[in-house]
Ligand SMILES: [Zn+2]
């Protein structure tokens with residue numbers, strides 16, 4: 001018998017599959033289609049991570065099984081390669097990112113192929129290929145034409161040392177990820193995408209898809225829709241400067257508008273309890289309201305807060321701070337004067353940048369009020385709580401109850417009062433019911449080199465102009481210098497021969513936009529390109545999109561739920577609105593996998609020296625071992641540490657399969673063997689859909705142990721069936737053994753076996769339990785229950801224990817299929 005030698009058989013079969021083009025998906029095939037998608041890798045110099053292998057192996061098993069079930073499977077792969085990590089790497093090494101990308105692709109391709117993954121390589125894409133990003137730019141132009149891409153001045157994270165703007169994900173607890181300097185805020189003109197226009201649909205349409213529940217919840221929370229009331233607090237005494245609003249031509253209206261603080265609350269029922277209003281440091285009314293004597297301290301406070309990131313400002317555990325402006329506004333509910341404060345825990349982008357402080361009924365407000373000695377005014381009572389005692393103990397009462405100190409609403413249940421006070425204020429034109437979202441418009445420009453140029457031309461006469469479609473792509477110029485400029489502008493801005501161009505409308509001198517897109521741009525729509533990756537006339541042919549979309553199953557990282565997954569749903573919905581996409585949602589099913597940690601439980605990192613390279617595992621144990629191990633290592637959606645011990649265990653399992661198969665088969669299979677293989681079949685069918693890959697592999701191991709103990713009862717047809725079932729998980733060894741058994745054709749072209757549920761049904765008997773020969777209990781068990789299990793069951797029975805009565809067990813007699821007798 002030859003030894004199990006994965007190093008020899010794996011490359012052999014990989015070549016065979018490739019030569020015979022096994023995994024090509026066929027457009028418009030008569031077979032039912034199945035589009036299975038994994039998140040394409042973001043290229044890094046370090047190559048493939050074993051974390052990639054985890055989801056790729058598992059989903060490859062799904063792809064292979066679906067093909068055997070008769071589906072026309074699209075399982076594509078490509079490269080995500082624009083963006084900051086690639087640029088940083090280039091700056092560090094001095095090698096141009098284009099060179100690095102090329103090299104990385106070669107390496108990743110070699111690695112993926114060595115795992116025997118069944119990708120359709122004919123559809124490979126690369127987000128940095130001009131033929132690809134032409135369409136990323138085209139989508140941007142469409143968004144721009146529809147008013148969904150616009151420029152706005154917004155504060156961005158600014159590293160004063162690197163002299164660049166940073167994305168939120170590049171700011172690590174207030175410091176620059178690259179150099180560690182304290183990050184400041186700087187107002188820059190940025191391109192924005194109006195994802196907020198789609199907020200409702202992004203929530204509502206989750207009903208139409210089959211995502212893991214936690215994924216849906218995260219998206220809904222991220223969008224953060226809340227119903228509430230916007231209430232107008234009129235500023236009581238404006239500054240002189242505030243009243244002389246030079247830009248206003250009609251004096252009455254703008255003054256009213258500009259002297260009102262609009263506050264958003266979900267608890268309009270507590271409006272009579274307001275004892276202060278707090279403005280975000282960015283609020284436009286601060287200048288007009290701050291009193292002379294408070295100017296210095298307010299100015300200082302604002303400067304301090306500019307140094308903080310929004311994350312730091314709004315951290316829940318952070319102590320809330322603020323300063324008094326010296327001015328007051330009027331509570332529209334009771335006409336009381338309440339002080340106006342500035343506090344940096346209020347953010348500009350939510351609720352209009354102002355909050356009302358109700359210390360009695362909001363915990364955060366209470367802490368703020370107790371710190372700054374603001375009055376605490378109870379407006380809701382509940383007989384089950386002693387309000388004064390709560391406040392003394394530092395607890396606000398946030399529950400429901402009857403209104404008090406609330407004018408004509410006294411005695412009303414607070415739940416009803418929310419609605420009624422809203423209506424009442426609305427009638428007085430001092431408030432209105434409204435909806436708020438936490439979701440912000442998406443900052444879509446970066447001042448970096450390595451990204452898709454934004455296809456806009458600035459003309460001093462005509463303004464912002466689209467690059468004409470026929471001139472796409474706007475290619476990224478190849479430059480030697482891609483370092484940051486230090487001015488906050490993109491490195492592209494210094495390439496004058498590229499920047500200077502003609503206006504497409506008036507032909508006058510004009511300049512190209514020099515910002516580039518963020519690294520999410522290319523991944524927004526890549527799964528559409530797979531449907532028709534070579535098309536030069538459209539991002540994809542609409543018939544092909546119609547045939548393949550939506551994606552039937554998309555698996556990816558949980559960390560992408562609120563970024564990539566949400567962004568790409570938004571872009572797809574936009575494309576649906578302009579009739580490029582033909583279904584309202586892009587992905588029918590979404591699952592996610594957990595992270596793979598190092599053996600020491602830490603993140604794998606070069607600096608810790610604990611990185612597991614998939615190449616080494618393939619070299620030592622083979623790809624099948626790596627694949628099975630990663631499916632087996634733990635529940636798929638949970639974070640798990642690597643275990644070399646576990647890898648060895650899987651290798652031994654495959655060795656056992658190898659030996660048992662080649663050892664020769666029994667004449668005829670016994671009934672229980674037939675039942676066992678059908679049970680295994682069923683387990684795979686169920687667990688694969690439910691992403692329970694670990695229990696599925698465990699079932700294989702269980703069967704193999706059973707097989708080893710009962711070799712003579714396992715005939716050739718059962719072994720063949722076993723190999724077919726194993727093929728999606730361990731494609732190489734099953735192919736090799738299939739051929740060793742003199743079977744014709746590939747194991748991967750076999751029909752997936754159907755399990756017969758009649759055969760699975762266990763035949764049960766009533767097992768009699770005796771103690772000293774007397775019947776004391778009866779239990780239903782499988783007809784072929786093993787002796788050990790029967791004993792364990794018998795001893796676990798309460799009745800039996802009672803008759804044993806703590807006495808020493810002398811003997812246990814087991815008569816299979818009949819009885820068990822315990823002698824004490
Ligand atoms: Zn820096």
Ligand SMILES: [Zn+2]
Pocket residue numbers: 459460461462463503504505506507508510
């Ligand atoms: Zn012009």
